[in-house]
Amino acid sequence: MEQGMRNLNTLFKRALFKLSPRIAERLNIDFRLRVPNRVFLEESVFGYLNELAAESDHDIKTLFVGIDKHNWHYPRLLLCQFHSLDIESRKAVYGPPDRHWTGSATRMADHYGPNAFDVVVANGLLGFGINSAPDFRRLITQCERVLKPGGLLVLGYNDRPDRAPFPVLPVVSEFFELFVPPIAGVDHHLHRVDDAFQHVFVFLRKPRALASDRSQLSRYAV
Ligand SMILES: C[S@@+](CC[C@H](N)C(=O)[O-])C[C@H]1O[C@@H](n2cnc3c(N)ncnc32)[C@H](O)[C@@H]1O
Secondary structure, X not given: OHHHHHHHHHHHXXXXXXXXXXXXXXXXXXOOOOOHHHHHHHHHHHHHHHHHHHHOOOOOEEEEEOOOHHHOOHHHHOOOEEEEXXXXXXXXXXXXXXXEEEOOHHHHHHHHOOOOEEEEEEEXXXXXXXXXXXXXXXXXXXXXXXXXXXXXXXXXEEOOOOOOOOOOHHHHHXXXXXXXXXXXOOOOOEEEOOXXXXXXXXXXXXXXXXXXXXXXXXXXXX
């Protein structure tokens, strides 16, 4: 009986979304997934980003990489300027109409240009399109390029050999600083969500100066 009601509710929400995403949005409809790693992303990570946005003197530009139905309500959760992209054109309906791009994250810097975003959230891509070590390296170098110096990358993935059968931390450490965000319950740059997916979030910051610049600068440090 309860399951039947839930199915009806889902059908109604889908039909309304098809009819008019605008009306569905006004009615605050969403397709959220109720699993622990989603709750952590939507409440804890987005809560932290909203604190940053509240403290900032400018609009925080956030890029959400890879978007699906269950992310459609994210612009409503975030107090940021929300941009999205996905390689599949059929996913464009789930991004903001004027701030969504259809293309590959492995080439996104050609589209956005360098130093475009304050925050990039790349969640659920490893093993879902970014499936090899070279593609992963491309993703990370592109994240580094589109982020402003000091910008934040939140990388989320299922830490399992079937999804991420290549080294992750050694690659991200080449381009980013690891950091521990002030989020309740987080005490490491890699936060494990205790769920069946073995989902982890890694918190990274683009250095304010490139490693080569830093070594140059250190020559002049007193
Ligand atoms: C498992 S879903 C994750 C969606 C979302 N990022 C999230 O956290 O829920 C993976 C999405 O990434 C997209 N995707 C896969 N490879 C991609 C690529 N190279 N560039 C952009 N999007 C990609 C897929 O089309 C799909 O919509």
